[in-house]
Amino acid sequence: MRSSKENDLMFTYLNLINFKAWRKTGSIALKPVTMLLGTNSSGKSSLIQSLLLLKQTAQSPDRTTHLNLGGDELHDYFSFGEFDNVLTQGTRTPRQFSIAFAFQRQKPARVQAGSFEAAYGQTSSGGIAIQELCLSTDGRRFRAIRREKGAYSVMVDDEQQPRGKGRHLAPERSIAFPAEAIPLLDKDGPLLEDLSLAIRRELVNIVYLGPLRRKPERDYVWNKSMPGEVGSDGHRAIDVLLSSALTRNGEQSAIIEGVSNWLARMKVADKLEVHQISRSTRYEVVIHRDGVAANLRDVGIGISQVLPVLTVAHFAPAGSTIILEEPEIHLHPLAQSVLAELFVELSRERQVQFIVETHSEHLFRRMQTLIAQGKTKPEQCAMFFVERSKADAVLRPLEVDEFGTVKNWPPNFFGDSVGEARAQAQARSERLRGAING
Secondary structure: OOOOOOOOOOEEEEEEEEEOOEEEOOOEEOOOEEEEEEOOOOOHHHHHHHHHHHHHHHOOOOOOOOOOOOOOOOOOOOOOOOHHHHEOOOOOOOOEEEEEEEEEOOOOOOOOEEEEEEEEEEOOOOOEEEEEEEEEEOOEEEEEEEOHHHOEEEEEOOOOOOOEEEHHHOOEOOOEOOHHHHHHHHHHHHHHHHHHHHHHHHHHOEEEEOOOOOOOOOOEEOOOOOOOOOOOOOOOHHHHHHHHHHOOOHHHHHHHHHHHHHHHHOOOOOEEEEEEOOOOOEEEEEEEEOOEEEEHHHOOHHHHHHHHHHHHHHHOOOOOEEEEEOOOOOOOHHHHHHHHHHHHHHHHHOOOEEEEEOOOHHHHHHHHHHHHOOOOOHHHEEEEEEEEEOOEEEEEEOOEOOOOOEOOOOOOEOEOHHHHHHHHHHHHHHHHHHHHHO
């Protein structure tokens, strides 16, 4: 069912310079549904990783850290290694990389729109330090600029004279100015604090599900509580479904209903249920299809791999940005195409944003069809093709009109389907001629 309400946008653009494979992305327009397509090792995942790097920094227990490159397997999404592992190879002076993004909210909030930009360099001791941090909102711009010996100058707008200088003014977790900087800003101090909190909210509200998802168990223990997150490998997805099935909370119970409905739309199952095993504290997930009920462990791997995708799409709070890598893995073509409907419908109904890295032609083609049918609009979705030009990643925004037609189709986008059909026809013709002449 199509809703008339507009999406409450989250991230609106991303811009990377000298970040891993990206010499310079330019401003990448992010929409309620954004799809990243391209070959393996083209740089798609690096776009996603830039936001996850900031997320794990914003959530770092050490407020003095400038950038958390990871290493804690329990709490970090990625281990980026060292500075040179992040910096684009061949980068000359200045040896810096930068990440920038903007966000926007339509719902009432203290800060409805803002932007973040940070440039990072390497210290003499080999660590990473912010060279310049710029946070902007409502026509105001707050900057922290690194000077000699680790001191920072705090600047506002285009002022030439800093409001203050010193090592004590170093930024915190990449997203905030220290408490000592706030009094220097007079009446703008509270605005900067609100902006930092808004930026932190956008980053913390990122929900990430990677391409390697955990295989199902035969049964599970329910601890009678709803988990806080699904996990990057989807290992808590079943816990979410158990809580949804076994609680009387209307909002929570709707999760398993939604997941079950989408499994049916994908034609991979008729419905999903949770059954208690005897009178124990253990439960099994049961899949119904064609009159047969089977344990999740005994059905095709595609169902268990898509369950975390469907679960996180219904479980992530409104206002979240859901980042998915290869959501189509192990699914048959029809189910892959229905994922496009999931993203379009739930982004609007649940007010969540999807950023999807995919290799699926079927998912992409269905997105074109949804645009042609008027079920979504080109301005509500963005599609990008990522390719390599020698060592550097290159981004090609796909120009899609209101009928779903791509105006700048890259050569061999999903292979040469026309060429394959021509080769098949030629081979068939030659074999038939050979049979007749023989």
